Amino acid sequence: AQSVTQPDIHITVSEGASLELRCNYSYGATPYLFWYVQSPGQGLQLLLKYFSGDTLVQGIKGFEAEFKRSQSSFNLRKPSVHWSDAAEYFCAALNTGFQKLVFGTGTRLLVSP
Amino acid sequence: GAVVSQHPSRVICKSGTSVKIECRSLDFQATTMFWYRQFPKQSLMLMATSNEGSKATYEQGVEKDKFLINHASLTLSTLTVTSAHPEDSSFYICSASYNQPSGEADTQYFGPGTRLTVL
Numbered sequence: 001a002q003s004v005t006q007p008d009i010h011i012t013v014s015e016g017a018s019l020e021l022r023c024n025y026s027y028g029a030t031p032y033l034f035w036y037v038q039s040p041g042q043g044l045q046l047l048l049k050y051f052s053g054d055t056l057v058q059g060i061k062g063f064e065a066e067f068k069r070s071q072s073s074f075n076l077r078k079p080s081v082h083w084s085d086a087a088e089y090f091c092a093a094l095n096t097g098f099q100k101l102v103f104g105t106g107t108r109l110l111v112s113p
Numbered sequence: 114g115a116v117v118s119q120h121p122s123r124v125i126c127k128s129g130t131s132v133k134i135e136c137r138s139l140d141f142q143a144t145t146m147f148w149y150r151q152f153p154k155q156s157l158m159l160m161a162t163s164n165e166g167s168k169a170t171y172e173q174g175v176e177k178d179k180f181l182i183n184h185a186s187l188t189l190s191t192l193t194v195t196s197a198h199p200e201d202s203s204f205y206i207c208s209a210s211y212n213q214p215s216g217e218a219d220t221q222y223f224g225p226g227t228r229l230t231v232l
């Protein structure tokens with residue numbers, strides 16, 4: 001079955017430190033991949049997306065993600081975390097044949113002073 | 114660009130009443146709109162997909178008579194929770210997408226969500 005896995009339920013990072021959030025997918029063919037961020041009580045904001053081409057994708061707010069086909073991964077990174085980055089992060093995959101976006105379970109990011 | 118709004122942001126109603134939630138794409142015409150439900154500290158669960166002018170496609174286990182979806186125009190979709198009960202209390206989020214002229218997959222843009230509390 002098609003699925004998206006985010007192995008880390010929550011992660012705590014010190015402000016100014018680097019961040020990497022993991023995402024793995026299980027699809028027959030490479031799906032389109034997305035990272036969204038959700039602040040408490042808010043909707044989802046698109047950070048970045050990968051469709052094809054360059055496997056290192058730049059997004060908003062200083063985030064980037066790298067697609068690795070061999071590892072079926074699409075990990076999100078940021079070199080220096082700010083306190084305002086504390087939120088829930090969702091990885092998602094889309095099989096265009098079905099138009100259904102499948103979400104991972106999310107990773108809650110906590111930023112310590 | 115690609116802004117989606119929802120109204121109301123939160124609503125409290127009595128058990129047995131109906132509640133309507135609006136989802137609007139503000140700066141684009143949405144060929145498809147989606148309705149999700151999110152329980153506390155959980156991921157999003159797709160409830161239904163709707164295309165303008167046609168009936169919504171509901172996911173398995175979602176009661177179509179309870180969650181009425183209308184997609185009357187390319188910028189507006191509504192979700193009506195009929196005869197709401199406390200177990201319907203949740204965070205409802207809509208999203209909208211449009212056909213990419215480049216042929217790329219449609220990206221979904223999400224609204225800010227509606228917190229429904231049924232007493």
